[in-house]
Amino acid sequence: xxxxxxxxxxxxxxxxxxxxxxxxxxxxxxxxxxxxxxxxxxxxxxxxxxxxxxxxxxxxxxxxxxxxxxxxxxxxxxxxxxxxxxxxxxxxxxxxxxxxxxxxxxxxxxxxxxxxxxxxxxxxxxxxxxxxxxxxxxxxxxxxxxxxxxxxxxxxxxxxxxxxxxxxxxxxxxxxxxxxxxxxxxxxxxxxxxxxxxxxxxxxxxxxxxx
Amino acid sequence: xxxxxxxxxxxxxxxxxxxxxxxxxxxxxxxxxxxxxxxxxxxxxxxxxxxxxxxxxxxxxxxxxxxxxxxxxxxxxxxxxxxxxxxxxxxxxxxxxxxxxxxxxxxxxxxxxxxxxxxxxxxxxxxxxxxxxxxxxxxxxxxxxxxxxxxxxxxxxxxxxxxxxxxxxxxxxxxxxxxxxxxxxxxxxxxxxxxxxxxxxxxxxxxxxxx
DNA sequence: TTTTTTAGTGAACAAGTGTTGACTTTAACT
DNA sequence: AGTTAAAGTCAACACTTGTTCACTAAAAAA
Numbered sequence: 154x155x156x157x158x159x160x161x162x163x164x165x166x167x168x169x170x171x172x173x174x175x176x177x178x179x180x181x182x183x184x185x186x187x188x189x190x191x192x193x194x195x196x197x198x199x200x201x202x203x204x205x206x207x208x209x210x211x212x213x214x215x216x217x218x219x220x221x222x223x224x225x226x227x228x229x230x231x232x233x234x235x236x237x238x239x240x241x242x243x244x245x246x247x248x249x250x251x252x253x254x255x256x257x258x259x260x261x262x263x264x265x266x267x268x269x270x271x272x273x274x275x276x277x278x279x280x281x282x283x284x285x286x287x288x289x290x291x292x293x294x295x296x297x298x299x300x301x302x303x304x305x306x307x308x309x310x311x312x313x314x315x316x317x318x319x320x321x322x323x324x325x326x327x328x329x330x331x332x333x334x335x336x337x338x339x340x341x342x343x344x345x346x347x348x349x350x351x352x353x354x355x356x357x358x359x360x361x362x363x364x
Numbered sequence: 365x366x367x368x369x370x371x372x373x374x375x376x377x378x379x380x381x382x383x384x385x386x387x388x389x390x391x392x393x394x395x396x397x398x399x400x401x402x403x404x405x406x407x408x409x410x411x412x413x414x415x416x417x418x419x420x421x422x423x424x425x426x427x428x429x430x431x432x433x434x435x436x437x438x439x440x441x442x443x444x445x446x447x448x449x450x451x452x453x454x455x456x457x458x459x460x461x462x463x464x465x466x467x468x469x470x471x472x473x474x475x476x477x478x479x480x481x482x483x484x485x486x487x488x489x490x491x492x493x494x495x496x497x498x499x500x501x502x503x504x505x506x507x508x509x510x511x512x513x514x515x516x517x518x519x520x521x522x523x524x525x526x527x528x529x530x531x532x533x534x535x536x537x538x539x540x541x542x543x544x545x546x547x548x549x550x551x552x553x554x555x556x557x558x559x560x561x562x563x564x565x566x567x568x569x570x571x572x573x574x575x
Numbered sequence: 576t577t578t579t580t581t582a583g584t585g586a587a588c589a590a591g592t593g594t595t596g597a598c599t600t601t602a603a604c605t
Numbered sequence: 606a607g608t609t610a611a612a613g614t615c616a617a618c619a620c621t622t623g624t625t626c627a628c629t630a631a632a633a634a635a
Contacts, residue, residue, distance in 0.1 A: 170612075187485040190401040192592065202613080205594080209612050214593095273539065274398040274485030284543070311561075318533060318562045325532035328484065332495070350522075351529045358569030381582075403622060413583080416624080420582050425623095 171210040173200040175224070178217055179263045187270035188218055189279075218271070218279060225264040226286050232257050233290065242301060247356070251348045255341070258327055262335065269328055291320045308364055315359055322351055382421040384411040386432055390474045398481040399429055400490075429490060433482070436475040437497050443468050444501065453512060458567075462559045466552070469538055473546065480539055502531045519575055526570055533562055 177199035182188050193214055197204045211217045236253050240246045258265055271279045295316035298304050304312070326348045333340045388410035393399050404425055408415045422428045447464050451457045469476050482490045506527035509515050515523070537559045544551045 168612090187398070187400065189398065189485070193594095194592065203615075204592095205596095205615085206613055208594085270484045273481045273483065274400070280543070314558050314561050315565065317558065318565065321533050321536035322529060325536060332491070347525050347528065350525050354526065354529065354569040354573060355566065356569070357572045358565040358567070361568045361572060362565060379582090404624095405622065414585075415622095416585085416626095417583055419624085 170200065170202055170206065173202065174207065174210060174217065175221055176200070178221060179267060182267045182270065183263050187274045188221070188267060189271065189274050189276065215276060215278070218275070219282070221264075221267060222271070222279065222282055225261075225268050228261065228264070229257075233293075237297065247352050248349050251345060251352065254323070255327075255330060255345055255348070258330055259335075259341070262331065265327060266331055269331055287320065287324070291316045294319060304359070307362065311362065311364060315355070315362075318355055319352065322355070323348070326351075381411065381413055381417065384413065385418065385421060385428065386435070387411070389428060389432060390478060393478045393481065394474050398485045399432070399478060400482065400485050400487065426487060426489070429482070429486070430493070432475075432478060433490065433493055436472075436479050439472065439475070440468075444504075448508065458563050459560050462556060462563070465534070466538075466541060466556055466559070469541055470546075470552070473542065476538060477542055480542055498531065498535070502527045505530060515570070518573065522573065522575060526566070526573075529566055530563065533566070534559070537562075 174196060178188065178191060178196050181191055181195065181199060185191075191214065193207055194204045196214075196217070197207050211220070232253075236250050239253070240249050268283060272283050273280070275283075291313070295309075295312040298312055298316060299307075299309075307315075326344055330341060330344050333344070385407060389399065389402060389407050392402050392406060392410060396402075402425070404418055405415050407425075407428070408418050422431070443464075447461050450464070451460045479494060483494050484491070486494075502524070506520075506523040509523055509527060510518075510520075518526075537555055541552060541555050544555070
């Protein structure tokens with residue numbers, strides 16, 4: 154009973170400093186600069202920790218970055234799995250998928266902003282990791298499409314190219330979404346609307362495609 | 365005859381330091397970091413000039429950035445005009461347009477890299493300037509499409525949405541292109557090929573579109 | 576030719592950067 | 606309870622950063 158009080162100059166914070174550092178970095182990315190231009194001291198200051206404490210948890214700023222990237226994509230992957238399970242191929246599949254996806258984007262704004270800014274501004278290592286992840290999504294989408302009865306006559310390359318078209322657009326729309334204010338629900342609805350229309354248009358073209 | 369020699373500690377460089385600074389910044393963007401994380405001293409060093417000389421030409425690093433942005437888009441705009449003049453609406457219009465466009469991208473790699481990296485990593489001012497420019501392209505494309513006989517039954521919003529689809533994709537493909545090595549002509553051809561196919565697919569969908 | 580404007584230099588500043596090393600406190604293990 | 610390992614602090618380092626000021630060379634204007 155003598156432990157939980159009387160902490161003055163040294164705070165208890167058990168294993169939570171690591172998380173504090175990650176959250177601080179994410180915060181700074183949201184309201185300031187891309188991760189690549191954050192300084193170690195800046196991050197530790199916001200986390201409420203002395204600069205040298207950083208080294209107890211990460212060797213490097215770039216190590217923090219990769220951890221953040223991992224975190225971002227792990228939750229994103231699990232959401233995508235969910236989207237694919239919940240949406241059987243029917244009429245409002247497109248609308249439903251886009252809705253859950255963009256809801257997820259709104260709820261994880263910080264992570265998406267982080268990824269978007271590093272996609273081009275980051276170090277080569279970072280960029281490659283992100284591109285690899287995106288390529289993976291494209292492949293999975295191509296495989297999903299191959300299972301559709303009215304698409305199984307298409308070649309693997311064509312499917313890949315079509316999946317790429319979809320992913321490129323969703324990526325662009327995500328970025329557009331991220332530029333909007335969090336409170337701008339009207340704009341967000343508008344982006345969602347365009348997203349649905351554009352995907353519908355794409356699949357209209359896919360139906361007409363002759364190899 | 366006594367002027368052009370005998371310059372020792374002070375170099376002649378008439379009005380060319382300004383250009384040297386811009387070129388230096390562009391160089392550094394290509395082979396190092398996004399513009400936003402370049403330092404004034406770094407740029408002046410590469411330009412072969414002392415740091416304080418910078419202030420004779422720009423008030424700020426961000427002023428340099430905006431100048432660079434202006435330069436990038438001015439030449440891009442004139443190219444787009446050329447593409448539209450040279451390509452009358454016929455069979456190989458898509459192929460032709462994409463070829464000249466991507467040739468231009470290859471020849472102006474530095475400028476495109478600069479823009480791509482600032483599109484998300486830059487300051488709000490920078491980002492807005494770029495997005496405004498892209499929106500302008502989208503509008504012009506929509507107007508071009510409206511002139512096609514088989515498209516004049518479409519609503520303005522639908523045309524806008526279709527143009528957006530095209531622009532989003534070309535942007536994504538441009539970024540993909542920029543990630544390739546300058547020497548990787550095979551990869552470049554491949555991207556060009558996908559670009560053409562994807563646009564063809566889009567226009568296939570456009571033909572089927574019912575408002 | 577003399578004068579004035581423009582475009583370069585160099586030294587110095589206050590502030591911020593990553594990283595080190597030697598300590599100290601807390602939590603965990605025996 | 607005593608020991609050990611993990612996670613925090615503090616002071617100091619060598620460096621880079623943006624910006625100032627006074628000064629000087631060259632080009633342009635008179």
